[in-house]
Amino acid sequence: MQEKYDYIVIGGGVVGAMIARWLSRYEGRLLLIEKEADIGMGCSSANTAIVHAGYDPLPGSLKALMNVRANPMWDQLAGELNFPFERRGDYVVAVGEEELPLVEKLMQQGIRNGVPGMTMIDGPEMRSRERDINPETSGALWATTGGICDPFQVTVAAAENAVNNGATVLLNTEFQDFIWEGNRVIGVKTNRGEFFARWVINSAGIYSDNVMHKAGVRPEFFIKARKGEYFIFDRAEVQIHNVLFPVPSSRGKGILVTGTLHENTIVGPNANVIDDKEDTSLTKEGMDELIDGAKKLIPNLNLRASIANFVGLRPMGNGPAWTPGLNYNNDYVIEIPSNVQGFVNLGGIESPGLTSAPAIAEMVVDLLKDAGENLVAKKDWDPIRLARPRYAHMTHQERRLLCDVDPSYGRVICRCENVTEGEIIAEVHAPIPAQTYDAIKRRTWLGTGRCQAGFDMTRVVAILARELGVSPFEITKRGKGSEYLYRKTKDTEVTDVN
Amino acid sequence: MSIKKQYDVVVIGSGPGGLAAAIEAKKGGADDVLVVERDVELGGILLQCIHNGFGLQTFKEDLPGPEYAQRYINEAKTLGITFLLDTMVMDVTSQRKLYLSSRDFGYLEVDARAIVLAMGCRERTRAQVRIPGYRPNGVFNAGTAQRWVNVEGFMPGKRFVILGSGDIGMIMARRLTFEGAHVERVLEVQSYLSGLSRNYVQCLEDWDISLQLQHTVKKIIGKDRVEAIESVAVDDKWNFIPGTEEIIPCDTLLLSVGLIPENELSKKAGVILDPVTGGPFVDEHFQTNVPGIFAAGNVVHVYDLVDYVSMAGAGAGKSAAEFAIAEKERAARYIPLVPGKNVRYIVPHKLDKKALEQGDISLQMRVTRPIEEDVWLEVRGDENSIVKRSERYVRPGEMVTIVLKPRMAAELEKTGKLTVDIYPKSEA
Numbered sequence A: 001m002q003e004k005y006d007y008i009v010i011g012g013g014v015v016g017a018m019i020a021r022w023l024s025r026y027e028g029r030l031l032l033i034e035k036e037a038d039i040g041m042g043c044s045s046a047n048t049a050i051v052h053a054g055y056d057p058l059p060g061s062l063k064a065l066m067n068v069r070a071n072p073m074w075d076q077l078a079g080e081l082n083f084p085f086e087r088r089g090d091y092v093v094a095v096g097e098e099e100l101p102l103v104e105k106l107m108q109q110g111i112r113n114g115v116p117g118m119t120m121i122d123g124p125e126m127r128s129r130e131r132d133i134n135p136e137t138s139g140a141l142w143a144t145t146g147g148i149c150d151p152f153q154v155t156v157a158a159a160e161n162a163v164n165n166g167a168t169v170l171l172n173t174e175f176q177d178f179i180w181e182g183n184r185v186i187g188v189k190t191n192r193g194e195f196f197a198r199w200v201i202n203s204a205g206i207y208s209d210n211v212m213h214k215a216g217v218r219p220e221f222f223i224k225a226r227k228g229e230y231f232i233f234d235r236a237e238v239q240i241h242n243v244l245f246p247v248p249s250s251r252g253k254g255i256l257v258t259g260t261l262h263e264n265t266i267v268g269p270n271a272n273v274i275d276d277k278e279d280t281s282l283t284k285e286g287m288d289e290l291i292d293g294a295k296k297l298i299p300n301l302n303l304r305a306s307i308a309n310f311v312g313l314r315p316m317g318n319g320p321a322w323t324p325g326l327n328y329n330n331d332y333v334i335e336i337p338s339n340v341q342g343f344v345n346l347g348g349i350e351s352p353g354l355t356s357a358p359a360i361a362e363m364v365v366d367l368l369k370d371a372g373e374n375l376v377a378k379k380d381w382d383p384i385r386l387a388r389p390r391y392a393h394m395t396h397q398e399r400r401l402l403c404d405v406d407p408s409y410g411r412v413i414c415r416c417e418n419v420t421e422g423e424i425i426a427e428v429h430a431p432i433p434a435q436t437y438d439a440i441k442r443r444t445w446l447g448t449g450r451c452q453a454g455f456d457m458t459r460v461v462a463i464l465a466r467e468l469g470v471s472p473f474e475i476t477k478r479g480k481g482s483e484y485l486y487r488k489t490k491d492t493e494v495t496d497v498n
Numbered sequence B: 001m002s003i004k005k006q007y008d009v010v011v012i013g014s015g016p017g018g019l020a021a022a023i024e025a026k027k028g029g030a031d032d033v034l035v036v037e038r039d040v041e042l043g044g045i046l047l048q049c050i051h052n053g054f055g056l057q058t059f060k061e062d063l064p065g066p067e068y069a070q071r072y073i074n075e076a077k078t079l080g081i082t083f084l085l086d087t088m089v090m091d092v093t094s095q096r097k098l099y100l101s102s103r104d105f106g107y108l109e110v111d112a113r114a115i116v117l118a119m120g121c122r123e124r125t126r127a128q129v130r131i132p133g134y135r136p137n138g139v140f141n142a143g144t145a146q147r148w149v150n151v152e153g154f155m156p157g158k159r160f161v162i163l164g165s166g167d168i169g170m171i172m173a174r175r176l177t178f179e180g181a182h183v184e185r186v187l188e189v190q191s192y193l194s195g196l197s198r199n200y201v202q203c204l205e206d207w208d209i210s211l212q213l214q215h216t217v218k219k220i221i222g223k224d225r226v227e228a229i230e231s232v233a234v235d236d237k238w239n240f241i242p243g244t245e246e247i248i249p250c251d252t253l254l255l256s257v258g259l260i261p262e263n264e265l266s267k268k269a270g271v272i273l274d275p276v277t278g279g280p281f282v283d284e285h286f287q288t289n290v291p292g293i294f295a296a297g298n299v300v301h302v303y304d305l306v307d308y309v310s311m312a313g314a315g316a317g318k319s320a321a322e323f324a325i326a327e328k329e330r331a332a333r334y335i336p337l338v339p340g341k342n343v344r345y346i347v348p349h350k351l352d353k354k355a356l357e358q359g360d361i362s363l364q365m366r367v368t369r370p371i372e373e374d375v376w377l378e379v380r381g382d383e384n385s386i387v388k389r390s391e392r393y394v395r396p397g398e399m400v401t402i403v404l405k406p407r408m409a410a411e412l413e414k415t416g417k418l419t420v421d422i423y424p425k426s427e428a
Ligand SMILES: Cc1cc2nc3c(=O)[nH]c(=O)nc-3n(C[C@H](O)[C@H](O)[C@H](O)COP(=O)(O)OP(=O)(O)OC[C@H]3O[C@@H](n4cnc5c(N)ncnc54)[C@H](O)[C@@H]3O)c2cc1C
Pocket: A010, A011, A012, A013, A014, A015, A016, A017, A033, A034, A035, A036, A039, A040, A041, A042, A043, A044, A045, A046, A047, A048, A049, A050, A051, A052, A173, A174, A175, A176, A203, A204, A205, A206, A207, A208, A227, A228, A229, A269, A312, A313, A314, A315, A349, A350, A351, A352, A353, A354, A355, A356
């Protein structure tokens, strides 16, 4: 296979998807490659889903700049791409008098970063806003510009919008090496052949260090995985609406208790550096840590109402501070390196990377322009991506109308989250087709409820097989190696154990 | 099939609880009984319980689950009960309004005079037992695996470890062995069996499947599909005992760690649950705190034997029919007041026929437009005029009152509605 593009984006996380969406506004052929069976399977779908106000990153860091620049972009973005987003605001809660100065310091840092809309509220006020909060709460920072989103929907929406504007997305396609002409990158080698392009953009998340090393860039830059574990609670049992941070420590923003746009409360993440970049396993110690963290903010949290866990890995880099002279070495790398041509390099995009993604995409466009790239706006670029119907969120009247138009929406497949056959079919035939159980799950929120797929699993496998035109044995949870079924019953030709 | 706007009794779920409730409701005199089932067949969880052991009490026979269910299905079908299959009840209100969703029937609103909740239960999941490790494919609830093997005809693995000595887990251990798979072990965290002893003998002992009490899963290994689990012994407080870890290669971990009554719908209707059973508080008629909403079967508390579920269902169905009949009689006693000529509205809107036995009743109303001459105010029954009096004028700004007297009670008995007209005498 030999294909010629103008731009190739490596990695279909939120950053890659946003870059693709930003570049799709200009003339040129664009390809996004993703090694997994779906986009957004990395940390873009396993994070806290917060659009940060910007008081957290160190003033002068690229993290701070990107965060504060990106935050106000989200309203328009959500409007254009039709993903769930809500400016709910967030709190950093001081428990006991001794934590109060730390919160005040955080607010000062926010002011230096240029964050608008922050105030301090006192203990009684905080307790009136969240009745289950620790009674020893002495005050809180209230950041009105904080928001929450559905990060996976954001990723899908951005990538779909790029596809609708002419971009190509290839799943199950892993970058292996660069193709060179002198010191100019002219393409990539993948497990599915070679693809050529004038520019290759590295947004490979936790593996972006490997990618840049293949380009001979920043041999001293390394990414370590910092594991964050979470609990999810049944919305019928636990209802925390607010976004509640504890006071941050040297190990990060600490363990939050927060509502989500699916109205499930989540608790997490902890932060532990690990060696294996694939280790998304849940640990007993981690769960204990989360329980302690949660109890600090909400002492009477009903831990028995937990319905699931998830784990995300932060791509923690050792990028030098963007502002020279600053004593900080976990900054973002966003650059066109001087020693290689045709290569845009990103690295260490950890939190607030979800928040920052639109500003990062904009910065990539600016870098390309600065490098002399002649970006010509498409006349017919369409910024709007429409959302597909979500039965669970509809009124009785809307459901009746939808079922009249397409009866498959009447058939409920996921009993807890009320996801219907019509929604599953729509995702399988979406601009970026959902081909695995998890792809359907993240797009529709099916199987995420209290029964954890106990009811829908057999049904979804059957629908996927039918819609994809394959046998049920080929249906996987998240790509090759994660099949559900092994053989038919009564198959006497086979012996399972020898 | 025509679906009515209103039913005497609506039963949610067609397991043994729901079927028995529907049958008894019908026999108890409810005319219109509707059973709504989200699965494509009637019978509930029994359809996947193809092992025997059902009906020893009721039929004095040892039946497989589907056959036990079939006896009730056959009876229900002869009684003229309406069934909606592949249809999910989405919402129930305390006013006994139900919202149903279905591919074949669309999105429907149905009113019930009485409701029987018979939604059964669901299985507890991995999160509730907090098993560390990866989250690969191959960790299934025993009931889900049972559906796969017994209903869909697929094997979801080759080598199994089962966590929990509940009945479903033990029954699946034997079932999988029949089908040629290998069950490495059943682990139970407690020091005693959690299911029936007869299942231990017939499903594990007879097939040389080993049960390890006071053992649990410490970790799940394998990123895409289960590759092994690490087991560990625990002390009386369920603490892991170091040094007892063992890696057991397998591709599937089945969880049989308990059942929870399925009451999300009940809560929407305002039904209060007992925190101990997880099911509604019920009285001896199986009525919940919400009048007219009854509950039976695993939705109330988790049963061990199906015979008791059928008995409870029958009781709830009978009570629901009684409630619906009383409700219908009460409703039939009322007649509506209909605004006729030049009447905008009348308060009250309806009238208990027996109400005049207690004394006068005044009807208050306003006219639509003014009439500046002598008018008749007339209350009519279906056939006769009941009251007729005059006024010198009527105006929308001034309320009009007409009083019904006890002597008119006999006329009221005869009519299905009362109409009020206000018109100029000149037009009479
Ligand atoms: C626990 C946790 C909590 C967080 N909370 C927040 C928060 O609340 N708010 C916030 O703003 N940020 C948060 N973040 C950070 C945010 O999630 C990340 O910064 C953001 O998702 C990074 O996006 P990405 O696209 O760079 O990375 P990823 O999502 O990891 O995407 C990279 C993609 O590249 C693919 N890839 C890698 N190698 C190759 C290859 N060789 N070939 C092809 N494809 C490849 C991967 O499969 C992956 O899909 C959190 C992160 C974690 C882990």
